[in-house]
Amino acid sequence: MVNQNLKTQLSQLLNSLCFALDIAENRYFNHSRRTAYIAYNIAKEMGLNKDDVANTYFASLIHDIGMAGHLARYTIMDIHKYMTLKKEHCHYGYEILASLPIDKNIKDYVLYHHEQWDGLGPYGLKGDEIPLVSQIIHIADFFEIYYLRKLEATGDDQNLNTIDSAKIWISKYANNLFKKDLCDTFISLLDKEKFWFDLNFRNIEQVLELIEPVEDVYIDMDDLYKISETFSKLIDYKSKFTYEHSQGISNIAHYFATFLGYDLLMVNKLTIAANLHDIGKMVVPLSILEKPGKLTQAEFQIIKSHPYYTKLILKQIEGIEDIAEWAGNHHEKLNGRGYPEKLNGSRISREDEIIAIADIYQALTEDRPYRKGLEPLTAINKMIEMANRGELSKEIINDFKHFICNSEVLV
Ligand SMILES: [Fe+2]
Ligand SMILES: [Fe+2]
Ligand SMILES: [Fe+2]
Structure with missing residues (x-):
């Protein structure tokens, strides 16, 4: 419960x-x-x-x-x-x-x-x-x-x-x-x-x-958790290349947040954010999501709209504003070079980073049409390079490295 x-x-x-x-x-x-x-x-x-x-x-x-x-x-x-x-x-x-x-x-x-x-x-x-x-x-x-x-x-x-x-x-x-x-x-x-x-x-x-008929029907955290699981599958099944992407991220976010000592409520909220982080991909054409080669600038611009739509869709629901923020900020970078809001370090929360890190790790380790997924430690090394460039915080990457090395579930 x-x-x-x-x-x-x-x-x-x-x-x-x-x-x-x-x-x-x-x-x-x-x-x-x-x-x-x-x-x-x-x-x-x-x-x-x-x-x-x-x-x-x-x-x-x-x-x-x-x-x-x-x-x-x-x-x-x-x-x-x-x-x-x-x-x-x-x-x-x-x-x-x-x-x-x-x-x-x-x-x-x-x-x-x-x-x-x-x-x-x-x-x-x-x-x-x-x-x-x-x-x-x-x-x-x-x-x-x-x-x-x-x-x-x-x-x-x-x-x-x-x-x-x-x-x-x-x-x-x-x-x-x-x-x-x-x-x-x-x-x-x-x-x-x-x-x-x-x-x-x-x-x-x-x-x-x-x-709109007045329906005083409320959902609780359990319901929202189940709904977000259903939707993570809907999002993943849009493309054969992402068929387990959101579910993978949700797994990582769940265990990493637990590792970091968050209480059960926060662990579940972060897992829900992970399940829903790519809901905005419903708007992005499949021809772009599944393009095997390099994206043109115009196509990349369209890809960049997906976290924007994630936030826009989730912000319609009162009571989950924090979840909408974490889900919608998963492509922001500490140095302000992410997208779509170009948030900088002071505006990016630790929870935003947890979803972002789970997303990056999952993306690096899963197979893509043009390459095989990386081994866990190779992926971590890439993420350390990103931290060295000022994109992610060194402290949280360090925690993540410990988490991955100690995790029997994910390695
Ligand atoms: Fe229909
Ligand atoms: Fe994304
Ligand atoms: Fe219809």
């Missing part, structure tokens, strides 16, 4: 995950947010009870969570075109959500969000066998991708005919993709000018802040 000295709101965590999903490579900006808005309004229009409306909102906010990890390489269009990918992202999303401390129905809603009324969806559920919330997410998701995006691409979204053409468009799918009643409810929403104004990219974030 981990020290419980942490309380953070689950809705903030889901929001920050939704943000990470929407800014990730191959995804549509604000897709999850707009899907959540549409689904929420359909649920309200149908008169669902308060809990079901809230579940509809949160399930649609993270309905595409299964598009992360090894599926990150596929575009949204590909995932929706091929039935195997459709099924895979639903199933993967279900598995990820099973490890989160959320209402257990939510994972089922996500599992079945591509089922069709006529039974031709990935799991073959038919008609009312499909959970209603899944049906709602499906129609909202479908409309967001295939109608709104196309409308915006043609620049026709201010056209007064839009409402009529949207109604005709959605009616075509009654009784095949969607239940007729659901289409009718949706069509009644389309008459409201507010519905269209709210969906504008410039407004959607503020609009969601106004409608």
Whole structure:
């Protein structure tokens, strides 16, 4: 049992995950947010009870969570075109959500969000066998991708005919993709000018802040620890070259922090920071992450954004500001030559350095496409050279050397 000295709101965590999903490579900006808005309004229009409306909102906010990890390489269009990918992202999303401390129905809603009324969806559920919330997410998701995006691409979204053409468009799918009643409810929403104004990219974030269901559900340190483990795998599985990178760092950070005498709470917070330190890599294109040769300056500039996004994503969650700092500062250097904030020694904490050192050691000792991983002592010697150049503190490298030499787990 981990020290419980942490309380953070689950809705903030889901929001920050939704943000990470929407800014990730191959995804549509604000897709999850707009899907959540549409689904929420359909649920309200149908008169669902308060809990079901809230579940509809949160399930649609993270309905595409299964598009992360090894599926990150596929575009949204590909995932929706091929039935195997459709099924895979639903199933993967279900598995990820099973490890989160959320209402257990939510994972089922996500599992079945591509089922069709006529039974031709990935799991073959038919008609009312499909959970209603899944049906709602499906129609909202479908409309967001295939109608709104196309409308915006043609620049026709201010056209007064839009409402009529949207109604005709959605009616075509009654009784095949969607239940007729659901289409009718949706069509009644389309008459409201507010519905269209709210969906504008410039407004959607503020609009969601106004409608977000009040959910006083908090997660504790144990939950956050488990969530961070799940996410470390999602981050690692994006590329075959990093398939155990975050998990390796988390191992090192855990044992090194223990070696340094930190209490259990701090050890766990540092391990969580290690698990999440590369979450910003969701934004970096795979073609850059997996490029075998030397990166161009422009490509390196993009790589440099990943700790920036790590901090931006994690700072959305109140109560873990310190974890967000340590995770986001893992490429800063004591001499001010790191990135992305060019912090210098006085602004870099010991905890920042622990994550940075774990990252450097793991990177040096793991195999890369163009070289084999270094032996532990060779890696340490390289790190001593870095300390001599003023990049890392000599004192902590010294501690790290003792730790590695005495560690049966890591050597
Ligand atoms: Fe989906
Ligand atoms: Fe979607
Ligand atoms: Fe990194």
